[in-house]
Amino acid sequence: MPQTLKGAGVSPGAGYGPAKRLVREIPDPDPDAGHGGDPAAEAERAVGAMEETARDLTDRGEAAGGDAAEVLNAQALMARDPALADDVRKRVEEGASAARAVSEAMAVYRRMLAGAGDYLAARVADLDDVRDRIVARLMGAPVPGIPESDAPFVLVAEDLAPADTAALDPERVVAFVTREGGPTSHTAILARALGLPAVVACPGAETVAEETMVLVDGATGEVALDPDAAAVEAATAASAARAAAAARSTGPGRTADGHAVPLLANIGGPKDLPAALENGAEGVGLYRTEFLFLDRADAPGHDEQVAAYRAVLEAFPGGRVVVRTLDAGADKPLEFLPAGEPEPNPALGERGLRMMRRLPRTLDAQLSALAEAGRDTGAYLQVMAPMVTDVADAEWFAAAAAKTGIQHAGVMIEVPAAALRARHIADHVDFFSIGTNDLTQYTCAADRETAGLGRFQDPWQPAVLDLVAASAASAADAGRSCGVCGEAAADPLLACVLAGLGVTSLSMGAPALPLVRAALARAELAQCRAAAEAARAARSPEAARAAAAERLPGLAELGL
Template sequence: MPERLQGAGVSPGIGAGPVRTVAGAVPEPDAGARHGGDAAAEKASALAALEAVAADLEARGAQAGELGNTSGMEVLGAQAMMARDPGLADGVSAKVDEGVAAARAVYEAFGVYREMLASAGEYLAARVSDLDDIRDRAVARLLGLPMPGIPESDEPFVLVARDLAPADTALLDPAKVVAFVTEQGGPTSHTAILARTMGVPAVVALPGATALADGTRVLVDGGAGTVQVDPDEAEVAAARGAATARASLLTEAAGPGATKDGHQVPLLANIGGPRDIEGALANGAEGVGLYRTEFLFLDRSEPPTDAEQEAAYRTVLEAFPEGRVVVRTLDAGADKPLAFLPPPGDEPNPALGERGLRMARSYPDVLRAQLAALARAAAGTTAKLEVMAPMVTDADEAASFAAECRTAGIEHPGVMIEVPAAALRAADLAAEVEFFSIGTNDLTQYACAADRQIGGLAAFQDPWRPAVLDLVAMTAGPAAEAGKSCGVCGEAAGDAVLACVLVGLGVTSLSMSAPSLPLVRAALARHTLAECRQAAAAARAARTAKDAKEFARVLLPYLSDLGL
């Protein structure tokens, strides 16, 4: 095995320790397994196992919430919803009626959903691993097998797995798990997002990761995406020394985001609700650049009340009395199905179907209720409320959404730029709204026709691709000409090197997971706007994502100060 393995770094930091691998997968139940004839009892066993799994996931979610891991709590809540899906229960029951034993009935019922998700693209393929985890937990209960999960260890270790289930990732103890490495996943998978939220170094999409033998000592660099096998003590000490020096430099970069020559670039936080406020403030967020309001609606059979919505929105607005709070309206559909908002019909590819604003147009009362709650929440507060719609395609949609906002009393409507068509015609949209926010995760996957959750396609899901940078520039330029702001709220904003390039492309604000804020602030503070523009031009002139990053780095000379 080579000394240094290369994957995709998704959560910066250094971790060194012995490898511990996740417990082996639950075996597939016998395809010919039949029950003894008592279908009612068999159904009861199967459904009880699914409910037990759902309850366990909810309990883990609550524990994650108590530990301050809001993202983990939300992900586990969504998994519990999957386990309790009525359609899944019907599928299990139908299999049992055919004589199939409970464990095999569960396995086959999940298989139907798995095929649908695996072919759906976008967010949904990431849910395949979530679905497999729920299936394996239910099957393990029915067969009396050990539950899959995190291994025990008396010493800090590096966790290695084919993939990590949210149920496990959400409860990782950073004092024990110093880093983790997976063969699958991508930069926008649940594993990656939770790792960044927790501040645990992580590398994903690393071929052959599970071939590392238990006990092998490795050095993980979550920024560079490397795993060094059997490092000597000097190498570990050097890596940790560099990390400590970088941490010291980060503490020196304080205050509002700005380039070295004073060009202001507000640095904002992506949040899922009030529980994320503390982390955002602790890392110096100047406001909120993406409030994912759909997390208020998940795991519910009916929408939150007007009072519940208003209270949640007001809490966030009051936390940033002098800043901006950019709220994304309900982004339902695709991987975020809501029980009270069923899709209008069967969708072969939900990621390209009725989601975001498209779903809202089918349920206008839900959107209007949300906008009204936001307007009431903002009354009497001093934060600047900006409200944006997801999955907007053209100027007519932008104009319609802006009209709905203004009818509700919201003065600053905007749209997310995630669909390439919207980027290509940004000038048309800029005439209708007050601001843009570029969602680089979706923009990249749609531009490259590559599912963002499939590890084998990670090379395509790279915002450094010159074509994606072109789309960013094509959005920021018309926004500036129209006197409108243009932020980035996708994961690309949290890449400290790419953040400098985005500013050079004309992006006016950056929003990211809270732990990424200090490093981005420090990188900007070391470079002038002219240097950022030169780096952006060089990156766009490249032919590959790899070259784009290398060309940009040459023109950003002080990155090495930060270990970049």
């Protein structure tokens, strides 16, 4: 019997081919290695390799666009950290070789991250990747990356660094499987952006031998080793049916009986517009503005911000563009913002609106640029704040937005307290947008990068669905809209459930739009509501998904 592994399916589709493993090993610098007697030249060599690595990561992000740009820019900041460079120079002056100095200095950072709470500890893999890339350059070794192959293959790895995932070529890599990661990890988000079948948090992935024939189902999370021809044919046919249905889906998002569910795109900047338009986005449901602020020593000026915002607004005349104000803090520190007190767990600390309340001039500058950009574009501009917790936060942000001329201010529902008291928050803002990634993380107290907690990182958790339902109901009672802009919206089956819960729009990575549109078109609103009720009544994420699928029979032809 073929062996089947089970992980978290994070990007639908089927991929079949021989397994090839990602090997990240590079030579360890000799612990006693010294330099040739010129510490200044050796230090310059080390810092030069750090800068080359940062530039490479930034270039990869710009080429990939979207979520990849944001993630890889964050890695580039690690390589450019001034404190790290100072530590490397000090070690070289004490006699260490460039490679040894970098390795030892980054080991200190690694220990700090590992002990800084789950949120930052999960970024250790990103830091290790940066270290490996720098040290490989200094030692003349190949920079870690995707194995070469003349034929398509399934990539199998312990984990994938963001730079690896962003560089995947779907013509060569037909799917990937990782032992680590979670449904909303950087790796999963980038896989969905690429439209690449993927399974993460898969126990046993480390045992898959090179050249084993592997069948990956990115929807169910099943990984079959040496499957028979019938299984391959069935999975391939189901994947082809999904692709064909997605290709045929056109027009605005709506259920089979005509209930409108606008389908919007999550973007990181103007360069993501072509994919959004090509996939039929009706607008933008999440404009992540961090891309404009990352990897720079000074904040972007007023004119630069206006140009970036206006380019997106002009692409959707008559459409909606929802902009998230700067979501800094936690894993997205910005060099030009003064740091607050050290935090043992930044995920539960000063991030998003909490940071902007300490630095109101930064927020005012962004809001003023947005207000100017929104004039005479024809787009419907909505601006929302991340990490809102209570009525005081909502009131403060609404007042700040009004002061600068923003007419439609809203909040993200990411904190359970905000979802539970949404009926009060709705009195002070124009709309809600539910960020299911963080809402799931905070509801279940499970960091989304920690593979061992995968079952708690699932937006199908009934408790998370309860909070979505409560938020949507509060919004409806107050005459407000309530969208979802988290990764849950990209799951075609869950998208139907969200519509049944009362969510009024769905925003996702552009490649997911066609299949979600096709799924909605196969379900009536009453069926979506029945599926939502059944999912909330379930006792587990798995049971919730199964119960919803049973009540949405029209989605069976999509293999969902």
